[in-house]
Amino acid sequence: MKKIIAFLLGAALLAGCALNLVTGRKQLSLVNESDLRLMAVAQYNTFLTENKVLNPGNNRDAALVDNVGARISNAIATYFVKEGKPTVLEGYKWEFNTIDDKSVVNAWCMPGGKVVVYTGLLPIAQNETGLAVVMGHEIAHSVAKHGNERMSQALVQQMGGMALQVALSQKPQETQDLFMMTYGIGSEVGAMLPWSRQQETEADQYGLIFIAMAGYDPREALPFWQRMSETGGAKPPEFLSTHPSDQTRLRKLQQFIPEAMKYYKPK
Numbered sequence: 001m002k003k004i005i006a007f008l009l010g011a012a013l014l015a016g017c018a019l020n021l022v023t024g025r026k027q028l029s030l031v032n033e034s035d036l037r038l039m040a041v042a043q044y045n046t047f048l049t050e051n052k053v054l055n056p057g058n059n060r061d062a063a064l065v066d067n068v069g070a071r072i073s074n075a076i077a078t079y080f081v082k083e084g085k086p087t088v089l090e091g092y093k094w095e096f097n098t099i100d101d102k103s104v105v106n107a108w109c110m111p112g113g114k115v116v117v118y119t120g121l122l123p124i125a126q127n128e129t130g131l132a133v134v135m136g137h138e139i140a141h142s143v144a145k146h147g148n149e150r151m152s153q154a155l156v157q158q159m160g161g162m163a164l165q166v167a168l169s170q171k172p173q174e175t176q177d178l179f180m181m182t183y184g185i186g187s188e189v190g191a192m193l194p195w196s197r198q199q200e201t202e203a204d205q206y207g208l209i210f211i212a213m214a215g216y217d218p219r220e221a222l223p224f225w226q227r228m229s230e231t232g233g234a235k236p237p238e239f240l241s242t243h244p245s246d247q248t249r250l251r252k253l254q255q256f257i258p259e260a261m262k263y264y265k266p267k
């Protein structure tokens, strides 16, 4: 019986591997992007009703987040048209929201382009370019379908490879919890899953290209991540628990800067 289950699971994994259009890497993908986007919209809207959202019409921070988001999302659209892969952005409806909570150093992007930045991140960002670095990184995770990969892995590990729709109907609460953990959203830092080293590398690599195209100097990424890794003290920020930042990562980031500079057009 065990053998049969292992075989079926293996077959499911094999069938569930997809070539990622952005990175060219084979990823586990048991979840439909369109299902994931639907779930994201629901979770995003619930999140916004439960948190204090700043209005870009009368708040400078929110206006800045909006503006940086618009620049980056335009750059990404241009990038994938030039690459001949416009389908990567299928179903994307960008939304950028700023949450008024200075105690939270975090930002994230759900599938379909649903972005949140907490005001606690802004002192570390220091300026528009710093903000672009972190938003570019989060958006790159989303565009590279890292959430799909993590959600698929979680469904295999915790629900025996159950399809997302089945999991949602049979175990709605657990499935929603998995989703929140997958995207690093929640109040319990200990319950969040860190992005893998490979996912971090890809988000850094593409994030730098996207912000360079949006008119932001990719060289500013190094001092930004340095500032981020030095933040925290006794209580490290939420962001670091989901995006491990160490010297190896910073060295790799440095190697991606020359490539990103080729795309850089100062705004």
Ligand SMILES: [Zn+2]
Residues within 6 Å of the ligand: 137, 141, 195, 199, 200, 203, 242, 243
């Ligand atoms: Zn990351």
